[in-house]
Amino acid sequence: MAEPIILAIPKGRILVETLPLLAAVGVVPEAAFSDESSRALRFATNRPDIGLIRVRAFDVATFVAHGAAQLGIVGSDVLDEFDYSELYAPVDLNIGHCRLSVAEPAELAEGDDPREWSHVRVATKYPNLTARHFAARGVQAECVKLNGAMEIAPVLGLSSRIVDLVSSGSTLKANGLVEVEVITQVSARLIVNRAAFKTRAAEIVPLVEAFRRTVAAKTGVRAA
Numbered sequence: 743m744a745e746p747i748i749l750a751i752p753k754g755r756i757l758v759e760t761l762p763l764l765a766a767v768g769v770v771p772e773a774a775f776s777d778e779s780s781r782a783l784r785f786a787t788n789r790p791d792i793g794l795i796r797v798r799a800f801d802v803a804t805f806v807a808h809g810a811a812q813l814g815i816v817g818s819d820v821l822d823e824f825d826y827s828e829l830y831a832p833v834d835l836n837i838g839h840c841r842l843s844v845a846e847p848a849e850l851a852e853g854d855d856p857r858e859w860s861h862v863r864v865a866t867k868y869p870n871l872t873a874r875h876f877a878a879r880g881v882q883a884e885c886v887k888l889n890g891a892m893e894i895a896p897v898l899g900l901s902s903r904i905v906d907l908v909s910s911g912s913t914l915k916a917n918g919l920v921e922v923e924v925i926t927q928v929s930a931r932l933i934v935n936r937a938a939f940k941t942r943a944a945e946i947v948p949l950v951e952a953f954r955r956t957v958a959a960k961t962g963v964r965a966a
């Protein structure tokens with residue numbers, strides 16, 4: 743039998759929303775997959791032709807772009823940050839909804855107008871996306887790369903502004919920050935390695951179609 747198709751799934755928030763989606767597609771992981779304390783990284787499923795790996799959100803795109811996994815589930819924030827030409831993102835999974843925004847301390851926001859900035863220093867996990875966004879309107883962005891806890895940067899003087907994901911807004915609020923500009927809306931996507939999509943089409947196309955149908959059924963939209 744051919745090697746199983748590997749589907750890369752991110753740890754963290756998207757994992758919780760991914761499990762029901764996978765079940766609806768007919769892929770049921772072995773029990774250890776949902777056990778956060780399990781140290782395993784690779785998991786079998788009820789389908790002998792499909793295996794799963796559980797990796798960090800940013801690494802899902804890297805594994806799939808390099809063909810180490812054939813498919814993956816990842817936020818559009820990660821896709822926009824890396825802009826990998828090897829990735830095809832055929833299905834918006836309608837999970838992991840949030841937005842990427844610029845935020846700053848509430849006191850600074852009073853009387854501040856982002857449209858008047860010519861230079862901005864931000865702490866962010868998304869330096870490429872941020873620089874591109876500001877460059878498009880002639881603003882020079884100086885990015886300090888962090889991997890988490892961006893919201894603490896302004897109060898400690900690392901940068902007065904941040905670019906980070908916002909959903910309920912409670913993390914910003916808890917740290918005295920307010921959203922001053924939305925850069926982009928985010929949702930999770932099914933991604934496919936372009937080369938694998940051609941060489942293993944017989945296995946991958948039905949899976950992509952199963953995801954497409956499942957999402958369409960959940961959202962009440964007819965599959966195209």
Ligand SMILES: Nc1ncnc2c1ncn2[C@@H]1O[C@H](COP(=O)(O)OP(=O)(O)OP(=O)(O)O)[C@@H](O)[C@H]1O
Nearest residue numbers: 754755756798799817818819838839840907908909
């Ligand atoms: N507040 C949120 N609401 C909805 N979706 C989110 C939210 N925060 C992040 N996401 C989505 O989930 C993905 C993973 O985010 P998460 O915060 O779980 O990763 P992380 O913990 O920062 O990653 P890492 O594994 O590198 O530590 C993001 O890329 C984004 O698409």
Ligand SMILES: O=P(O)(O)OC[C@H]1O[C@H](OP(=O)(O)OP(=O)(O)O)[C@H](O)[C@@H]1O
Nearest residue numbers: 755890891907908909910911912913914
């Ligand atoms: O607007 P909210 O609903 O408060 O969500 C926003 C938070 O969610 C994400 O972090 P997450 O909690 O996933 O953990 P992380 O800091 O480890 O990335 C993001 O980085 C924000 O900190």
